[in-house]
Amino acid sequence: MSASEKPDFVLETYIKTTPKELWTALTDGEITKHYFQGDASIESTFETGADYVYTSAQGNRMLIGEILEASPYTRLAMTFLPAFMDRPETLSKNLYEIEELPNACKxxxxxxxxxxxxxxxxxxxxxxxxxxxxYLETGIVLDLAED
Amino acid sequence: MDLIFKALADDTRRRLLDILRERDGRSLVELEQAILDSGLEMTRFGIMKHLKVLEAASLVISRRNGRFKYHYLNVIPLQEILDRWIEPLTQKPLARAALDLKAKMEGNVK
Known part of the structure; x- marks a missing residue:
């Protein structure tokens, strides 16, 4: 993913945690199920080029794609394809970036x-x-109504 | 939190957020045009100043791509305000009931 691409949208949030914990939260299916859509667990080796899949609590494949970049504690990029959708010619991509701050992470x-x-x-x-x-700050699993 | 409320306490800045909600990732020139189209008069310098306040509150994020800088609406701070003040209100039936009652009575007085 080159830096010259223009994202379609960007979100930023500050979390009282460490880069290591945040990385684990992104890559450990036992944790993603506490906050991801459909309470889904992620599974992957997180090597560049590896596949990943998010599986919902009911056992349905929700989201699939390929790991484009995995730099532990800093960057995780992947292609993004909801499992119910037909595969388009070019896949969209999402990127997580972790920045360590004195008492938190961005x-x-x-x-x-x-x-x-x-x-x-x-x-x-x-x-x-x-x-x-x-979840990371309080351990509480928020129950937000799904769209 | 103060920065957010300060940023929101201005019509032009709220307008800028609306414009970005319609379509994200706009350059300064595009924002200037959209502000003009919405009937407000504002210099480019004025818009830059407003964007700075929005960025300080983390309501707007900018990303540079080549020569241009693109602006994005960051919904997270607003979501946090919602979680902190609005959500507890909708979850507490007693507070909700009191508000409903207030609205009803005030409505009746009219």
Whole structure:
């Protein structure tokens, strides 16, 4: 993912945590199920080029794609394809960036190549970020109504 | 938190957020045009000043791409305000009921 690409949207949130904990929260299925859409667990080796899949609590494949970049504690980029959608010619991509601050981390989530069918992901990311922050800071699993 | 409320306490800045909500990732020139189209008069310098306040409150994020800087609406701070003040209100039936009652009575007085 080159820096010259222009994201379609960007979210930033500050979380009282360490880069290591935040990285684990992004990559450990036992934690993603506490904040991701559909309470889904992620599974992947997190090597560049590896596949990943988010599986919902009910056992349905929700989101699939390929790991484009995985630099522990700083950057995680992947292609993004909701499992129910037909595969488009070019896949959209999402990027997590972690920046360490004195008492917190700044997490930036950006999404590139968002097609009209994917407009809903914007709300999705806002909820994911809110639930992730709440979970890491308080251990509480927020129950936000799904769209 | 103060920065957010300060940033929101201005019509032009709220307008800028609305414009970005419609379509994210706009350059300064595009924002200037959109502000003009919405019937407000504002110099480019004025818009830059407003963007600075919005960025300080983390309500707007900018990303540089080549020669241009693009601006994005960051919904997270607003979501946090919602979680902190609005959500507890909708979850506490007693407070909710009191508000409903207040609205009803005030409505009746009219």
């Amino acid at each position: 997490l930036t989530i950006s999404h590139f190549g968002v097609t009209p069918e994917l407009q809903g992901v914007r709300n999705g990311w806002a909820k994911i970020a809110a639930r992730l922050k709440t």
